Each structure stands twice: as C-alpha cells, then as structure tokens.
Amino acid sequence: MDGDGALVLDVGSSSVKCGFSGEDAPRVLVPSVVASLGARDQERAKVLRRLGTIEGGVKSLNLGGEDTEVQHVVNRGKVVDWDNMEKLLEGVFAVEMDAMQSDSLSVPILVAESPNTSNEDREKLTQILFENFKVSGVAFANSAVLSLFASGRTRGMLLECGSGVSHAVPVFEGFSLPHAVLKLDAAGQDVTSYLQKNFRKQLSYQSIRDIKHELANCSPVSGPGAITKKTEYELPDGTTVLVDGIYTSACIDQLFDPDEYGVENLDGGLGEIVFKSIQSCDTDVQADLFSNVVLAGGTTMTEGFSDRLKREIMNNGSDNPQISGLNVVPDARGNEPGYNSQRKTAAWIGGSILASLDTFAKISISKQDYEDTGSASIVHRKAVL
Numbered sequence: 001m002d003g004d005g006a007l008v009l010d011v012g013s014s015s016v017k018c019g020f021s022g023e024d025a026p027r028v029l030v031p032s033v034v035a036s037l038g039a040r041d042q043e044r045a046k047v048l049r050r051l052g053t054i055e056g057g058v059k060s061l062n063l064g065g066e067d068t069e070v071q072h073v074v075n076r077g078k079v080v081d082w083d084n085m086e087k088l089l090e091g092v093f094a095v096e097m098d099a100m101q102s103d104s105l106s107v108p109i110l111v112a113e114s115p116n117t118s119n120e121d122r123e124k125l126t127q128i129l130f131e132n133f134k135v136s137g138v139a140f141a142n143s144a145v146l147s148l149f150a151s152g153r154t155r156g157m158l159l160e161c162g163s164g165v166s167h168a169v170p171v172f173e174g175f176s177l178p179h180a181v182l183k184l185d186a187a188g189q190d191v192t193s194y195l196q197k198n199f200r201k202q203l204s205y206q207s208i209r210d211i212k213h214e215l216a217n218c219s220p221v222s223g224p225g226a227i228t229k230k231t232e233y234e235l236p237d238g239t240t241v242l243v244d245g246i247y248t249s250a251c252i253d254q255l256f257d258p259d260e261y262g263v264e265n266l267d268g269g270l271g272e273i274v275f276k277s278i279q280s281c282d283t284d285v286q287a288d289l290f291s292n293v294v295l296a297g298g299t300t301m302t303e304g305f306s307d308r309l310k311r312e313i314m315n316n317g318s319d320n321p322q323i324s325g326l327n328v329v330p331d332a333r334g335n336e337p338g339y340n341s342q343r344k345t346a347a348w349i350g351g352s353i354l355a356s357l358d359t360f361a362k363i364s365i366s367k368q369d370y371e372d373t374g375s376a377s378i379v380h381r382k383a384v385l
C-alpha cells in the first residue's frame with residue numbers, strides 16, 4: 001500500500017468488513033463477535049488466530065466451537081460492549097498491519113456508521129481509534145450514503161436490510177435527509193430465528209442460516225401460505241431434512257408484514273418505511289427517490305426481494321402520482337439476473353471509493369486536530385455524510 005491510502009471499516013450486527021481504500025472488496029470479513037475459548041477449543045485457537053480460510057481474496061473466520069462462548073459486539077446496529085469492540089478491532093487491525101508490514105496503523109480511517117448513530121457513540125469510537133490504535137485521521141460516513149455511492153449515485157432512496165436492523169434512508173446530493181430516515185428493528189437475524197423456532201429437528205444456527213440463504217424466498221403476495229412445497233436439503237454431515245416452503249417464505253414475509261407476525265414496529269414493514277420516508281421528503285425530490293430505490297445489506301439478497309418490495313411500495317403509495325416512476329435497483333449492476341454479490345459489502349465498497357477522493361480529507365479530522373482540542377467532540381465539526 002502506498003502512503004496515501006486509508007482504511008475503511010464497517011462494523012455491522014453480524015460481520016465486520018475492513019480493508020484499504022481503492023480496493024474492490026474488504027480484505028477482512030469476519031463475524032462481529034468476540035469468543036472466550038473453552039478448554040476443548042483451545043487447540044482451535046491456533047487456527048483461529050491465523051484467521052481461518054481465505055475465500056476469493058477475503059479472509060473469513062469461522063467461530064463457534066462446542067464450548068466457545070460467543071458474544072456479539074453490535075446489536076441492532078448499536079455497539080453493546082465497548083471493551084469487546086476494542087478486542088474485536090485489535091484482531092481485525094492485526095490483519096491489516098500484517099498486510100502493511102507495520103506494527104502500527106498510522107493511516108487515516110473512514111468508518112461506515114449505521115444511520116441514527118448517536119454523537120456519544122461516534123465520540124467513543126473516535127477516542128478508541130486515536131488513543132488505542134494510533135490512526136492518523138478519522139472520518140465518519142452514513143452507511144446508506146456509502147451504499148448509494150457504490151451504485152454510482154448521489155441521489156436515491158437506500159433500503160438497508162442486513163442482520164440486525166433495516167433502514168430507509170433518502171439521500172440527496174450525497175447527504176442523507178435525517179428527518180425522513182425510518183427504521184424497522186428487524187432484519188436477517190430475525191429471519192433466521194423464525195426458521196429456527198419452526199424447525200422440528202434441532203439444527204445448529206449455522207445450518208439454519210445456510211438453509212435460509214439457499215431456500216428462503218419472498219412470496220409474491222403477503223402471507224406465509226403461498227408456497228407449500230417441501231424441499232429436501234442436505235446437511236454438511238450428509239443427512240437430509242425436509243424444509244417446509246411455508247416457513248421459508250414466512251420467515252422473510254415478517255419483514256414486509258410485521259403486524260401479522262407480532263414483530264414490533266413503529267412505521268410498518270419494509271415497503272411502508274420506504275414509502276413513508278419518500279413521502280416525508282420535499283415533493284421536488286420525490287420523483288428522483290422513487291426512481292432510484294437501491295438495495296443494500298445481505299438480507300436483500302433473498303430470492304424475490306426486489307419484486308416483493310416494489311409491489312409493497314406500490315400498494316402503499318397508489319395515491320402518489322410520482323410513484324409511476326418507481327424503480328427498485330438491486331445493486332450497481334442493476335437488474336442483471338443472478339448477480340447480487342455486492343449487496344452485503346455495498347457500504348464498504350462506497351467507503352473504499354469515498355476514501356480515495358479528495359473529499360475524504362475535507363471530512364476527516366487529523367490526529368493533530370484531536371490532540372489540539374483534547375476532546376473527541378471535534379469529530380462533529382466535520383461533515384458526517
């Protein structure tokens with residue numbers, strides 16, 4: 001890496017993505033958990049320290065042996081334990097320092113933060129990054145804005161649906177419109193939990209997640225009963241289980257119709273939060289937002305997701321004449337069938353682009369700025385996109 005590079009960091013509810021600006025994909029993609037290894041897992045620790053397998057240039061770490069206690073660092077987009085956050089970052093940055101052949105970070109860092117991140121949490125992370133990890137500069141950008149950048153846009157409605165939380169974020173000329181951001185505290189982890197609860201056979205969380213990735217699909221209409229087919233699914237040990245189509249469609253249906261499933265929500269399901277969010281923006285920008293509804297986050301990769309979302313937005317907004325231009329864009333390569341791999345890392349990719357531009361210096365605070373003021377609150381003086 002040359003001296004001009006920056007690190008880009010996105011710590012989500014299920015995984016951390018981290019790597020250098022200007023690259024196409026994060027070098028590190030690991031679960032956002034810390035693990036206390038039990039006796040039986042001590043041996044595995046040696047392997048875990050080397051960060052597991054390397055898949056397609058991305059390092060991924062598979063945690064969770066039988067007696068390993070795993071604690072999540074982020075819940076529903078919010079850091080729940082800062083000591084664990086530090087431990088997690090130590091492991092992630094060790095890989096980056098390895099790549100730089102350096103024993104300190106000494107580079108600026110761009111953090112993709114969840115929409116609605118509090119000032120207090122932003123300050124806390126700023127302090128940790130400067131004091132514990134000796135980065136040379138810090139900038140924050142809204143993950144939804146970054147995901148939109150990844151699609152080549154600076155205007156649009158970004159629907160993020162990852163693991164812990166879903167957000168509808170309108171963006172205009174590169175800035176989110178905070179008064180109109182809406183969220184649903186449900187996403188992929190709830191889809192997995194629903195499947196797990198309704199499975200007769202006891203299966204590991206990982207197996208249930210694999211089944212979800214392969215078989216979950218959005219039924220064209222509301223309600224779980226649309227698809228009743230049973231599918232035989234082969235587990236890693238070679239045994240098979242029968243998976244009921246009612247559950248593989250209901251598990252995702254709850255995100256579109258939370259009331260029906262008793263899922264707590266303030267503003268309705270995914271289609272409703274997108275529509276209400278656009279509706280609460282100035283009428284002059286609504287046409288742009290309707291014609292650029294962009295998806296990001298792993299859960300939007302579920303089969304049939306964009307078609308179902310489009311139908312739900314239409315149903316909610318039939319009275320708004322601007323809705324006729326509705327266009328749901330799955331990701332940077334548009335509606336190309338079978339291509340959806342960018343959605344899980346869209347915010348990181350947008351960060352990689354932004355941190356390579358001159359704008360990055362304008363939104364960063366330097367170590368000197370931080371030391372001169374002696375307070376992390378200086379971070380709010382720079383634009384948070």
Ligand SMILES: Nc1ncnc2c1ncn2[C@@H]1O[C@H](COP(=O)(O)OP(=O)(O)OP(=O)(O)O)[C@@H](O)[C@H]1O
Pocket residue numbers: 011012013014015016074076077161162163164165166187188189209212213214216296297298299300301302303343344345
């Ligand atoms: N092919 C797929 N089909 C359905 N769901 C998927 C697929 N691939 C990943 N997911 C789900 O996407 C979720 C992870 O997405 P992502 O990495 O965007 O979330 P995150 O950034 O960690 O969390 P959050 O943004 O909610 O804080 C998991 O629930 C995972 O099971």
